[in-house]
Amino acid sequence: MNVPYRWLREYTDVNVEPKKFAHEMNMTGTETTGFTRVADTIKNVVVGLIEKIESHPNADKLVVCSVNIGKSENIRIVTAAKNMKEGDLVPVALDGSVLASGKEIRTGDLRGVTSYGMFCSVEELGLSVNDFPGSVADGLLILNNGACDFNGAPGDDICKALSLDDTVFIVDIVTNRPDCLSIIGVAREAACTFRRPFAVKKPSYTTGGGNVSDYLSVSVEDSQLCPRYMARVVKDIKIAPSPLWLVEKLRDCGVRAINNIVDITNYVMLEYGQPMHAFDYECVGGGKITVRRAAEGEKMNTLDGQERSLDSDTLVIADAVKPIAVAGVMGGENSEIKPETTTIVFESANFFAPSVRKTSKKLGLRTESSARFEKGLDPLLAKEALDRACELICMLGAGTVVDGTVDINNAPSVIKTVPFEYDWINAYLNITASKEEMTDILERLGMKVENGVITVPSFRSDIENKYDIAEEIAKFYGYDRIEPLFFKADVKSGGYTKEQKFEIRLGEALRAAGLDEIMTYSFVSPKGFDKIRLAQDAPERNALKIKNPLGEDTSIMRTTALPSMLEVLARNYNFRNPSAYLYEIATVYIKNADETKLPDEKKVICAGFYGEKGDFYTMKGIVESVLTAMNTKECEFVACTDNPSYHPGRAAKIVADGKTIGVFGQIHPLAAKNYGINDELYAAEIPFDALFEATAPEKTFTPLPKFPAVTRDLALICKDETTSGEIEKKIRALAGPCLEKIEIFDVYKGAQVAFGHKSIAYALVLRSDEKTLGESDIETIMTNIINGLEKDGISLRR
Amino acid sequence: MELNIKEQLEQIRATAKDRLAQIGSSEELENLKVKLLGKKGELTNVLSQMGKLPPEMRPAVGQAANEVRSFIEEKIKTAKQQLEERELLRKLENEKLDVTLPGKAHRTGKKHPCSVVLDEVKDAFISMGFTVASGPEVEYDYYNFEALNIPKYHPARDTQDTFYFTDDILLRTQTSSVQIRTMEKIKPPIRVIAPGRVYRIDEVDATHSPIFHQIEGLVVDKGITMSHLKGSLDIIAKKLFGESIKTRIRPDYFPFTEPSAEISISCFKCGGEGCKFCKGEGWIEIGGAGMVNPKVLELLGIDTNEYSGFAFGMGLERLVLRRYNIDDIRMLFENDVRFLESL
Structure with missing residues (x-):
């Protein structure tokens, strides 16, 4: 998730070097993997006022412009662009400037006329057409194009003029902290990390009469899957591009600006972490919204133009006849905000996390919205977000908020409390934090500490017991301040089996x-x-x-x-x-x-x-x-x-x-x-x-032989199919206990032996435990072996 | 007469020295010895004239003769020693070998690099009284997720995309499943490590493998604190990577530990300064850890008022790749003998 430093600082006055910010946030549990600043790449590009456009003496396709860059003298720029006129403000890359791509621009000669720089397109500033209302892909970026409220002056640095000079942090939020999938959530963590004040202004706005019930009726059929559904109607909608400050914030968060209404829903989601949706009221058939499970096989087209086949596990937002959104995942094409939309319904709801996750998986559709809902959002957040959206409507003059709010709230309102066991926390973490230091940390995180009891704010669904409190203390006290010790334990007989x-x-x-x-x-x-x-x-x-x-x-x-x-x-x-x-x-x-x-x-x-x-x-x-x-x-x-x-x-x-x-x-x-x-x-x-x-019992020592061994060779002829294994077995049986070892030293097949036969030669080692074997003893053993083998058709090779 | 014999003896003694000096081989020496001292040798020849001397003179002449004999024998012995030394030197000179020629190899196989590192890790823990536990790779959902405080549809399952056989049986995604099996079987105090294969759905590339190894550790005892987690990780890192290695933990999230931590060690190439190897960070992440979540302990009937514990898990391949400077995890499973035998 992208967190623009400037936006974060609307809630807390943390003001440290980006590198230090990233490091400290990492150490308190908001993984900050890096940061970027466009102004570090784009150099020496300024706002220029085109005062005069004249034809090029040598080229039909080029023109020569006199450009006011806030200096006493105008500079000359030669360009092939067509979409500008005298009086336009454009980005000018001066001599020695660097563009977003890293390309350098120098004074140069264009068909005999010196150009002291170059005009820029959105792309050359590293932007897309969504990042600047009214801009085009194939031409210069006209800053005063009437589609937006650009108010830079000639000579202004373009990065400043387009707020490209902010640092944007890239953070990775762990799955149990959906409250931090928002600028406000990260700001709260930052404020606690740096021990700075933190405040979120309560939204305020005016309404323009009427009553929501005249427009809309809402029923929630499955309150388990939809614990809370809130909606407001806004009339007199004037669809227009959002002001630049809003577009720039969305841009820094990596979200495309579309129009004021869609931008407001996205802005609120980024700021509060509560996904919102805006329906075109004309498309909400019968002025009736039903939150229900889809019928098996029911179909709808989502905003991305895909047809989706739904089933009864899928929760949908439906009008009188058809689904108009997949709850918590994506809106339907049929109720999309269009340029001619005049009345809208703002939805701010709470959906059951496992259901959103399941649906999103099944549809293979992960959105910014589903990524937040599936982690479990605070039902109270729905109201704050809806109010903020209405405030933005008023700020932008985008419409008139109709009186009255639909609020179907089946979410249990439990106030979670955890006993404040600071002695136990100190012991468990083996730290020495004072009660005051712990209280300070907890209060900065939005908890109330009174009479030994901690009241946990509803947005901290992850905190349930004293261990969770201990973790918060550990994080902000500092893991690096915990002393490393090896545990003392009884001797254990470890080791391999x-x-x-x-x-x-x-x-x-x-x-x-x-x-x-x-x-x-x-x-x-x-x-x-x-x-x-x-x-x-x-x-x-x-x-x-x-x-x-x-x-x-x-x-x-x-x-x-x-x-x-x-x-x-x-x-x-x-x-x-x-x-x-x-x-x-x-x-x-x-x-x-x-x-x-x-x-x-x-x-x-x-x-x-x-x-x-x-x-x-x-x-x-x-x-x-x-x-x-x-x-x-x-x-x-x-x-x-x-x-x-x-x-x-x-x-x-x-x-x-x-x-x-x-x-x-x-x-x-x-x-x-x-x-x-x-x-x-x-x-x-x-x-x-x-x-x-098959492991044998461990061997024990047998005394080394006292008497010498004698070796006798035995060359035998046998049939081909007789195996050495068989012969060996026979020899062992015939030789008796004096045969100590038997080894083959030659196997021969060929002309020297009869066809179908082979010769095998053995070396026998004979030894007695009782005496030195004499010639006659050996003779007896050998004869016995030879005669025995002879009976089985194995003869001595002569 | 007496004089004559004495002169002869003296002459033998005088010339022997020169004649010995000219000897070039053991054979020549032997010949000279026979010529001087043999039965028909010069000395014997002179002594044979003794009979002609008057008896009273014989002792003196005999003594003189013996002196000459001793003298010559001594000289011959010395000459022989010198000769042998010279001959040995010559022999050794002739036996000179080209020591740069290859050795006669007895072929010995190599341990897979993963086994090398794993064995070191195991030995390090064994030396601290741990035992090595194991559990099945094909595992019930319960042990891999549910009992670890990761119910169905918990978003933490997303980070561990899982291979399934049935709705209930899967390929374990973490060796943490062995924590549960261990605590089912044995009561505290517990001190085990559980290395083994784990599986996650990942397309194969230079840094991802659908099969890899984890080393899980679990300690449950009375009075275990976060300090002990930190201290133990520190000791292990030092045992595995050297005394100068520093350990750092920072907050992270795992459903089965509370508090949870990510473990990093100071880069063993640059020592923490930041280099290409550690991507300039000075630290290398090696795994996750934390105090065992009391929900897990309670599920297994362990009294959390009495016992607490810590657990950690490290990826083996990551350690192996870093240690041997291997840049592609696929090499570990390819088993090219050139690779296996090069480490």
Whole structure:
């Protein structure tokens, strides 16, 4: 919201540097994000009187003007403009001047005649045609154009003459302070901030006879949605542009001037924070106003020319037959003020905030009016605003106020009081403000403090209890005067839980395995399910859908982390990064069968990579190192042929205690292709809970071996389909307790072995706890293994 | 005869010195040693003539011979040491490497920058006896809004445009929901932080993301005052950004705190002077805070005559972007390895 300093000072005599003003207001809760002053940009532009216009000796399209700029001698300006005549006052940019755009103007030669400056249009002064009545877009700004009351004289600085020399503050008002969505409200805060006097003059005006009831009858059908409705009739309306002082204030607030009547409603809204509306009385059918809910599907055109379809939640202002305004949001085209309007109805009402908010949202129509109503306005404000509007009518001579006011007031008139507990306030804030200082602050804010009781003014809907009072005191006493202290408290056993510690270690293990951590969106595209080739009836497809997503690509909550990982791998691949080794501890959201219940949010460890010649065994190595680091129970790796996202021959399930705790392997080439990758991608998925539960008991120390170990190599020939896992299991069983370790050191397929067979070579480490193994002990063990394997068709390679 | 042997010994001693000086390698030295002291060496050769001497002269000659032997042995030892030193130097010289060639890397992954900062924040609070709480991201309207004193159609909901699943279930817009869940579960004294993802309808651009992280903090205890809020924020800021950081709070509005405050810290680039980084303000806003609104405490059955508390919330991404001088929030979610590995 814009707050012109000059306007604010009509209520309080605060007069500090703008920078200080902004800072102090920020510190007392009126966020002032900045300020502007047009006069700081426009330089050396003055009012000029065109005394003589002569033709240019060398150019038909130019004329030469003699211009009085308040000096002893006139200056010469050459111009191509057409819309001026002798005797006109115009803005003149002198030699060395700067325009609103930052453009500099210098004396120059125009077809052989020297021009000592330039005449200006509204745009060149940074204004629009609404900012100066009677001005045109494509020509000079004629200051004495008869449409307004300009009274500057030749030589006056244009910024002064058009009041462009004021500072305009930009403030952001918090949502619980609708009273501050007004110049008066901000002025009150400023007056309290700087401890200056504050006063608002009570509006006074004269009425011109008649009676409102002769013109208008009003009924309010829904008093909950419209606690108060006030109206007055003004006759003998003379529609005209507003005087310059009013236009200039609207301009500084960023509001377009339209005509005196509309301008008055806007002026009062800016000044008091109470939105108003003016109807053309001729268009209020039957002289009857009904405040009612719209009929389902009822239609009307709002002032912005849009047709609106209404429903029964929408409150409208209607005449005898049709809606003429959407209550608190926008007026109707059908009752708009027109140049020929002669009688008007001023509306000043109070509408139920949630209803206005709902309507404004539904219609997608936010206005200055709805922005105020939806925050909850003071019903008493309606009267003050209506009086002020009538006062302005008289000041501007815009019409005659008819006697009598319509006032349908169903607003409960409760006088709010809060006990004044200054000792408690001091303790709560840990400050030492005197009772007098607190009283002074509260009174400046419009509260009455009497006999230990604070009476809260009706415009402060935000104040309900002693905590709210404490906040007001804190704000104006100064947050920066509160001493920072660390709280004293009993020692508490804080720290991470077992699970949190596990997650921290898990991250360390994944990074130690060479993976970078990534962070991806938790809402994803449903297309991801097809891309990772999930079956049509896969449970993962049953995902939570966002009702109002940003787009299809972010419309469901993920049930699997794999698509997120593959997308990131694909993105890196497309960036031509030669490799990417990544992990995420991602949350997935498993829909609850009962849709009124929250989903199950579970963490999944997802790893993925491509490049650097990484293969299945690279991923297996990563998985194994993580399992080891996390002290997971002994795991088995079982070929996984049925996961549609993975290569059927290059994927494995991780099995601990007979339970599958994860899967990893090469991503199915078709899935990879779905992500635009013609290369091998690898991934692993391990649910966090499964891994956590598979943690082995903490290891204890076993004495180091006393006797030496011996190593024996064992090269075997077996059928292709026999897995190393099976053989290893057999060897372990056959070798007995002396087998300490078994490692593969070679796998061979090719000419040296029979077709359909392969050779696997193992290194066995044998050791006894009781003695040094002798040659015969070793022989016995080895023979046992070889003979045993032989029975299962696995023979020694010779 | 005696004289002759003595002369010979003397000659061996005299020439040994010169001959040793000319030695260039361990091998030469070994050869010389054998030549002088070996079984068929010069000294042995001289001593073999001892038998021809009269017995009374033998001790004196024998002593002289031993002296020569010791002398030579000593010299050889010294020469050997010098030789070894020279040879070592030569060897080291030959082994010289180009230290600017790249190291043999063991690939270690990087933490995401958001995790780096979040972990620091968590550790800072943990060190002060806090615990880390969490709550669901898909949340009931009640926890995200209603219980936080933000009823339906409250204008404060406007600043937090919300993703919905049903009229009642939504993606939380603030981690403040965890405040309520925590107070439901545990009774004061309470000291928790709750970091997590939050969601708001925002078009994606350099400064906006529909998903981001907040870190919520909550303290409820006897005698908690506004001073404690200020002091705690101050300590945290110092722990995270350094001892010279100053904290400033100024009034703001949140429905669930009263009084409410906006938290800023002095710019860690310019120290408060005002620079490009802090847009000339000298201060950087990092979050919101306030004394827990008694309405919230009472709703959860906490006696406000006995207990009071403060709460605060900070945006994680904002801290991360500032710290690493990243100018586009999208980088954090893009996960380009060049970005991840550069920090």
